[in-house]
Amino acid sequence: MAVGGCAQAGSDSGSTGETGSKTAVTSASEWDPNSWKAKIKISPRYKTEEEKLAFRAQWLKRDAEFLELETPPDVPLVEWQGSLELMDNKNAECFKERGFSAHAIPQGGVIFNPAIPESQYEAYKIAAYECQAMYFPNPEFLTDWSEDQLRVIWDYWDEYYIPCLAAHGFTVDTSERPARETYVATFHTDAVNRWFPSNDGALLTQIPPEVWKKCPNIPPESELYGLE
Structure with a gap:
């Protein structure tokens, strides 16, 4: 499908209220x-495996601090997630394996239904850290x-x-x-x-x-x- 009608890079056309050239009459x-x-x-900004792994290590360090994990588990990478949809689906699957009712949603992200009770919050924090470490997204998505x-x-x-x-x-x-x-x-x-x-x-x-x-x-x- 060819679409067009907008400004080329570097211009400031496309003023407030304009819409794209594709019209609603399309089926x-x-x-x-x-x-x-x-x-x-x-x-892509991360061209080597070493660059991606260095990013992952720094991100997981900050993630552990945010989750207040004094001794975060050492979790090996299982696979990089090459799309946002795959990332959400893998996270939801990982949470389910740990007993949480997680679901990936089309808008992006993972929701829990029913909500996580306070009594399980510590277990949730460990699961959140482990799932992200195992199925870490391509760093491009987090930059x-x-x-x-x-x-x-x-x-x-x-x-x-x-x-x-x-x-x-x-x-x-x-x-x-x-x-x-x-x-x-x-x-x-x-x-x-x-x-x-x-x-x-x-x-x-x-x-x-x-x-x-x-x-x-x-x-x-x-x-x-x-x-x-």
């Missing part, structure tokens, strides 16, 4: 997020987005995500969306006013799983992270 069945291609080529990655995200939302939701009957309010380069310039410095196409979070609970699969709210890993 809902035709949408495929993997068909969207970014105008900017993103290259702050670069300016070019933010441009890719803005373009994806404009060209694919917002029109895809429209084709499925959901309208994103873009009246307060910043222009492309304004968004890039302020994303890391103005977290309070950071804009996302979620209607202040309301859409996150309204969109059914089958629509999330057609209209994920972030670009494919190949386009956002340069991963094959």
